[in-house]
Every structure is written in C-alpha cells, then in structure tokens.
Amino acid sequence: MPVLMLDGGDLFGRRNKNDQHQTHFLCEVTGDFGYDGIGLGEADLNYGLDFLREMIEKYDLPFTNANVVDRNTGELILPEYLIVEKNGIKFGLVSILAPRHKIITMTETDSGLDIKDPVATMRELMPRLREECDTVVLIGHLGEGQTDTLVREVKGFDLVLMGHVHRTLKKGRLVDDTIILAAPHEGRFAGRSDIFVNDENGRVEAFEVEVTSLDEALDDEPEMAKRVEEYKASFEEFKLAKRADFPRDLGSEKETYLGARSCKTCHEDTWAAYAESSHNTAFTSIRAKGMSNEPECILCHTTGYRYLNGFAEKSPFNKLSNVQCEACHGYGTEHDRDGKWIAQAKDSCVTCHDQENSPEFDYATYWEKIKH
Ligand code: HEC
Ligand code: HEC
Ligand code: HEC
Ligand code: HEC
Known part of the structure; x- marks a missing residue:
C-alpha cells in the first residue's frame, strides 16, 4: 500500500553547538527514512538559513513552506509546496508557520526573515493547489487553535497534519469536514493513519489513526541502534x-568546592552583596548566547572549571555554575582565617578579567562595585 510520510517540523535542536552537532545526525537519519514532505518549524532555523x-x-530533505520570506527580496526561502503522486492520486503538500513562533537564529541577531499571514497566504494559494492536485494536505506548524482558524477561513484542505503540538492526539478529529491529525514532538511517538481517498475526486473519505509510543516496549531496529551508538x-x-x-589539571583531588549556598549560612551579609552582583548570573549570560556547553566560555563563567572537583555538566558539579565565592577565594575545604583567602581572592580577578574579555578592568573601581 502506498505510504505518504510526513513530518511536522522542528526537527532541529536547540540553539547551542552540541545540539547543532546532533542535528547533523538527525538530518542524516531523517534523509534515509525517505520522507515525502517536512513542514518548516521555527526551530529548523535555529542555526540560520x-x-x-x-x-x-546534503541529506535530501523535502522541506517546504509557503509563508516565510526573505525580508529584502520578498522571496520564499523554500519550495512553496510539493506535489507527490501516490497510487495515481496527486497530493499537494503545503506548510504554514505561525507568525507568533519567532525565528531566532544562533548566528545572527536578526534572521532577516518575515513570516506572512497564514490566512492571506492560503487564500491566494489554495485555488492553484486545487487546480494542480487531487488532495490538499496541510502540514501546519501553527499549534491547534490557529490550525482550526485557518481550516475554517480557507476552504479546500482535505487533511491536516499539525506540528508544534505538544500533546499526543490519539485520535484524529474533524473541523468542518477536514481531518486533523497531530505529529507529537521529540520523536517519541510514531503516528500512522490509514486514509481512504476517493480516486474520482481526491477527497479523503475515511481514516483510522494509530499512535505508537517509541518506548522500551518496542524493540530497537538493530541497524539503527548501531548507528545511534x-x-x-x-x-x-x-x-x-x-x-x-x-585540561582539568589544577588544584587537588583532596579539596572540594562547597557552593555559595553553604557560605551563605555563616556569611549572610557577604551573600547579600554577592547576590546583587553579575557574578551571580554569569552562567545565564552564556546560556542566553547558547554557549553554556562551550569550554571557551564556561572557563570564566563558572567556578573552578580547570580545577579538580570544579564545575562540570554532571551533578553535583553542575551546582558550581556562575562565578561563586570560591571562584575568587578558592576551595571551601581550605577555609582558613590566616589572610591567605583574602590575598588569593585579590589575585584572582585578572585570571578572568583579562585584556580580551574585560579591557577596562581596574581593581579599585571594579572592587568598589562588588565589595563585601
Ligand atoms: C572566574 C572568573 C572571574 C573572576 C575570578 C572574577 N570575575 Fe568579575 N566577572 C566575571 C564574569 C564572567 C563577569 C560577567 C558576568 C556577567 O554579567 O555575565 C564579571 C563581572 C564583573 C563585574 C561587573 C561588571 C559590570 O559592570 O557589570 C565586576 C565589577 C567584577 N566582575 C569585578 C571583579 C573583581 C574585582 C574580581 C576580583 C576580586 C573579579 N571580578 C573576579 C568573571 C570573573
Ligand atoms: C577569560 C575569561 C572569559 C572568557 C573565556 C569568557 N568570558 Fe565572558 N566575560 C568575562 C568577564 C570578566 C566579563 C565582564 C567584563 C566586564 O564587565 O568588564 C564577561 C562578560 C560577558 C558578557 C557580558 C554580560 C553582560 O551582558 O553585561 C557576556 C554576554 C559574556 N561574557 C559571554 C561570553 C561568551 C559567550 C564567552 C565564550 C565565547 C565568554 N563570555 C568567554 C570573562 C570571560
Ligand atoms: C569576585 C571575587 C569574589 C567573590 C565572588 C567573592 N569574594 Fe569575598 N572577597 C573578595 C576579595 C578580593 C576580598 C578582599 C577585599 C579586601 O579586603 O580588599 C574578599 C573578602 C571577603 C571576606 C572578608 C571580609 C573582611 O573584610 O573581613 C569574606 C568573609 C568574604 N570575602 C566572603 C565571601 C563570600 C561568602 C562570598 C560568596 C557569597 C564571596 N566572598 C564572594 C573577592 C570575592
Ligand atoms: C560555619 C560557618 C562558616 C561557613 C560555612 C563559611 N565561613 Fe567563612 N568564615 C567564618 C568565620 C567565623 C570567619 C572569621 C570571621 C569573619 O571574618 O567573618 C570566616 C572568615 C572567612 C573569610 C576571611 C578569611 C580571612 O583570612 O580573614 C573568608 C574569605 C570566608 N570566610 C569565605 C567563606 C566562603 C567563601 C565560604 C563558603 C565556601 C565560607 N566562608 C563558609 C565562618 C564560616
């Protein structure tokens, strides 16, 4: 039986370099699956056009979208729609992205792309689609509410597959006489729908839906499991x-960082001053740039990254994010009152406030801002 394979979009990972690496692999595998159409999701532009x-x-991915344009030229960035023939029936695959799903890329501050109004776009496009194909399929990257609105406003869709929907729709549903199906997120489920198309007029006349959870209950396909490994x-x-x-080659295995919270119990006043400073939110700054997995940034925006028992992605060392007390004073387990801790802290600034990252650094004026 002929199969129409569709994906609702948001295939790509989040905006950081590790996810980008994984996205290469995801695309490679998706390419091999041989989809007929993939609707564009805003996340698919996370790493830029x-x-x-x-x-x-590279991976022959059939992405399509009808309403995302280059702001300067006004031209669509992807094929406006795809026509796929199965069993002599021509399926028109068209995808629309919701304008409220902002396109934010990791590479530029402004993507340079505009998302055009879904209803206006489809009003213009639908007559052409109806003329060229038998069955019109919307791969809507719109969420549920806007999908329904679009289907009600513009007549002519036979079948809708919704992307960007975060709940599993175990059954299809009908809006007017259009069938709505959902593609659940994160590849945790495979949705299969048997549709019965009238080959006289291309109308979908009946359907059945089956959603399978891709959990442990299902055996891995050996060849794919091998590739994943x-x-x-x-x-x-x-x-x-x-x-x-x-390299993590400084400090001593015998010493440990205790974390700023433990200092707080005895040094309430110092804590109050520290909590106000941007040292306390330094990790947020790199996360906002999608760089919180990058050693070149973690180095100065966390506590003890190059030190034994210092910051690492794994618990409990991940609690050492931000520039905490011990980033300046040293291992908590070395706590002493001989003045060494103070001297050490004074010397610490320039390891991070170097010429490149803090050109205006001056001890007196900078200390004034964070003194405690
Ligand atoms: C482990 C690295 C590190 C050490 C050590 C360090 N800093 Fe910082 N400092 C940072 C980072 C990173 C920021 C930026 C935080 C942010 O906004 O993300 C910062 C920001 C600051 C700011 C705020 C700048 C502003 O105008 O908002 C001041 C002031 C400052 N540091 C002073 C000091 C002083 C004084 C010392 C030494 C006593 C010191 N820092 C030691 C990493 C460090
Ligand atoms: C050698 C240490 C060092 C490294 C490495 C480093 N930073 Fe910083 N960063 C600093 C210091 C120090 C400041 C505060 C500068 C100042 O105010 O004088 C800072 C400030 C910042 C700020 C400004 C916070 C704000 O909004 O005011 C951002 C954002 C930032 N860093 C991001 C990054 C990213 C992303 C990387 C990796 C590509 C990185 N940093 C690598 C030390 C470092
Ligand atoms: C950015 C680096 C930095 C951070 C972060 C930092 N300190 Fe300090 N701290 C210093 C420096 C430098 C001094 C010495 C200042 C001086 O005496 O000139 C100091 C002094 C102190 C003193 C001695 C105060 C006195 O005069 O007796 C205490 C206690 C202290 N810090 C506790 C903390 C605690 C607790 C935290 C976290 C909540 C913290 N510090 C975070 C750099 C830092
Ligand atoms: C159990 C209570 C307690 C805890 C927890 C604690 N301290 Fe202290 N700390 C003290 C006392 C008491 C002193 C000496 C009096 C003072 O300077 O406030 C002191 C002194 C200091 C000094 C000054 C040292 C000197 O040579 O004069 C620094 C710096 C300091 N503490 C930082 C920290 C940091 C950073 C942490 C967290 C890793 C921490 N303390 C946790 C009780 C504590």
Whole structure:
C-alpha cells in the first residue's frame, strides 16, 4: 500500500553547538527514512538559513513552506509546496508557520526573515493547489487553535497534519469536514493513519489513526541502534576534543568546592552583596548566547572549571555554575582565617578579567562595585 510520510517540523535542536552537532545526525537519519514532505518549524532555523540549506542539500530533505520570506527580496526561502503522486492520486503538500513562533537564529541577531499571514497566504494559494492536485494536505506548524482558524477561513484542505503540538492526539478529529491529525514532538511517538481517498475526486473519505509510543516496549531496529551508538561515541569525542584545550589539571583531588549556598549560612551579609552582583548570573549570560556547553566560555563563567572537583555538566558539579565565592577565594575545604583567602581572592580577578574579555578592568573601581 502506498505510504505518504510526513513530518511536522522542528526537527532541529536547540540553539547551542552540541545540539547543532546532533542535528547533523538527525538530518542524516531523517534523509534515509525517505520522507515525502517536512513542514518548516521555527526551530529548523535555529542555526540560520545557510545551515538549513546545507542539511537539505546534503541529506535530501523535502522541506517546504509557503509563508516565510526573505525580508529584502520578498522571496520564499523554500519550495512553496510539493506535489507527490501516490497510487495515481496527486497530493499537494503545503506548510504554514505561525507568525507568533519567532525565528531566532544562533548566528545572527536578526534572521532577516518575515513570516506572512497564514490566512492571506492560503487564500491566494489554495485555488492553484486545487487546480494542480487531487488532495490538499496541510502540514501546519501553527499549534491547534490557529490550525482550526485557518481550516475554517480557507476552504479546500482535505487533511491536516499539525506540528508544534505538544500533546499526543490519539485520535484524529474533524473541523468542518477536514481531518486533523497531530505529529507529537521529540520523536517519541510514531503516528500512522490509514486514509481512504476517493480516486474520482481526491477527497479523503475515511481514516483510522494509530499512535505508537517509541518506548522500551518496542524493540530497537538493530541497524539503527548501531548507528545511534556509533553517533553517541562520536559525539563524546567531539565534546572531549573541545574540552582538551582546557585540561582539568589544577588544584587537588583532596579539596572540594562547597557552593555559595553553604557560605551563605555563616556569611549572610557577604551573600547579600554577592547576590546583587553579575557574578551571580554569569552562567545565564552564556546560556542566553547558547554557549553554556562551550569550554571557551564556561572557563570564566563558572567556578573552578580547570580545577579538580570544579564545575562540570554532571551533578553535583553542575551546582558550581556562575562565578561563586570560591571562584575568587578558592576551595571551601581550605577555609582558613590566616589572610591567605583574602590575598588569593585579590589575585584572582585578572585570571578572568583579562585584556580580551574585560579591557577596562581596574581593581579599585571594579572592587568598589562588588565589595563585601
Ligand atoms: C572566574 C572568573 C572571574 C573572576 C575570578 C572574577 N570575575 Fe568579575 N566577572 C566575571 C564574569 C564572567 C563577569 C560577567 C558576568 C556577567 O554579567 O555575565 C564579571 C563581572 C564583573 C563585574 C561587573 C561588571 C559590570 O559592570 O557589570 C565586576 C565589577 C567584577 N566582575 C569585578 C571583579 C573583581 C574585582 C574580581 C576580583 C576580586 C573579579 N571580578 C573576579 C568573571 C570573573
Ligand atoms: C577569560 C575569561 C572569559 C572568557 C573565556 C569568557 N568570558 Fe565572558 N566575560 C568575562 C568577564 C570578566 C566579563 C565582564 C567584563 C566586564 O564587565 O568588564 C564577561 C562578560 C560577558 C558578557 C557580558 C554580560 C553582560 O551582558 O553585561 C557576556 C554576554 C559574556 N561574557 C559571554 C561570553 C561568551 C559567550 C564567552 C565564550 C565565547 C565568554 N563570555 C568567554 C570573562 C570571560
Ligand atoms: C569576585 C571575587 C569574589 C567573590 C565572588 C567573592 N569574594 Fe569575598 N572577597 C573578595 C576579595 C578580593 C576580598 C578582599 C577585599 C579586601 O579586603 O580588599 C574578599 C573578602 C571577603 C571576606 C572578608 C571580609 C573582611 O573584610 O573581613 C569574606 C568573609 C568574604 N570575602 C566572603 C565571601 C563570600 C561568602 C562570598 C560568596 C557569597 C564571596 N566572598 C564572594 C573577592 C570575592
Ligand atoms: C560555619 C560557618 C562558616 C561557613 C560555612 C563559611 N565561613 Fe567563612 N568564615 C567564618 C568565620 C567565623 C570567619 C572569621 C570571621 C569573619 O571574618 O567573618 C570566616 C572568615 C572567612 C573569610 C576571611 C578569611 C580571612 O583570612 O580573614 C573568608 C574569605 C570566608 N570566610 C569565605 C567563606 C566562603 C567563601 C565560604 C563558603 C565556601 C565560607 N566562608 C563558609 C565562618 C564560616
């Protein structure tokens, strides 16, 4: 029986370099699955348009979208729609992105793209689609409410697959006489729907839906499981290679960082001053840039990254994010009152406030801002 394979979009990962690495693998596998159409999700532009185009080219991904345009030229960035023939029936696959799903890329501050109004776009496009194909399928990246609005405002859709929906729709539903199906997120489920198309007029006349959870109850496909394992190993290598420039070779295995919270119990006043400072939110700054997995940034925006028992992604060492008390004073387990801790802290500033990252650094004026 002919199968129409569709994906609702948001295939790509979050805006950081580790996810970008994984996205390469996801695209490779998705390419091999041989989808007929993939609707564009805003997350698929997380690494910029050039990266999306590179993936499309390299892995032969059938992305489509009818309402995202280059702001300068007004031209669509992807094919407006796709026509796929199965069993002699021509399916028109069209995808629309909701304007409220902001496109934010990791590479530029402004993506340079505009999302045009869904209803106006479809009003213009629907007559052409109805003329060229038998069955019109919307891969809507709109969420549920806006999907229903679009289907009610513009007549002519036979079938809708919704992306960007975070709940599992175990059954299809009807809006007027259009069938609405959902593609649940994160690849945790596979949705299968048997549709019966009238080959006289292309109308979908009946359907059945089956949603399968891709959990432990289902055996892994051996060949794919092998590829996943191989990829995981290469991902670990990728992370280790990044880390290699910042070896954890300082300090002592015998000493430990206790975390700023433990200092707070005895040094309430100091804590109050510290909590106000931007040292206390330094990790947020790199996370906002999608760089919280990058050693080149973690180095100065956390506590003890190059030190034994210092910050690491794994618990309990992840509690050492931000520039905490011990980033300046040293290991909590070395707590003493001989003045060494104070001297150490005074010397610490320039390890992070270097020429490149803090060109205006001057001890007296900077200390004044964070004194305690
Ligand atoms: C482990 C690295 C590190 C050490 C050590 C360090 N800083 Fe910082 N400091 C930072 C980072 C990172 C920021 C930026 C925080 C942010 O906004 O993300 C910062 C920000 C500051 C700011 C705020 C700048 C502003 O105008 O908002 C001051 C003031 C400052 N540091 C003073 C000091 C002084 C004085 C010392 C030494 C006693 C010191 N820092 C030691 C990493 C460090
Ligand atoms: C050698 C230490 C060091 C490294 C490495 C470093 N930073 Fe910083 N960063 C600082 C210091 C110090 C400041 C505060 C500068 C100042 O105010 O004088 C700062 C400030 C910032 C700020 C400004 C916070 C704000 O909004 O005012 C951002 C954002 C930031 N860093 C991001 C990054 C990113 C992203 C990376 C990695 C690419 C990085 N940093 C690597 C030390 C570092
Ligand atoms: C950015 C670096 C930095 C951070 C973060 C920092 N300190 Fe300090 N701290 C210093 C420096 C430098 C001095 C010495 C100032 C001086 O005497 O000139 C100091 C002094 C002190 C003193 C001695 C005060 C006195 O005069 O007797 C205490 C106690 C202290 N810090 C506790 C803390 C605690 C607790 C935290 C976290 C809540 C903290 N510090 C965070 C740099 C830091
Ligand atoms: C059990 C209580 C307690 C805890 C927890 C504690 N301190 Fe202290 N700390 C003290 C006392 C008491 C002194 C000496 C009196 C003072 O300077 O306030 C002191 C002194 C200091 C001094 C000045 C040292 C000197 O040579 O004069 C620094 C710096 C300091 N503490 C930082 C920290 C940091 C950082 C932490 C968290 C890792 C921490 N303390 C946790 C009780 C504590």
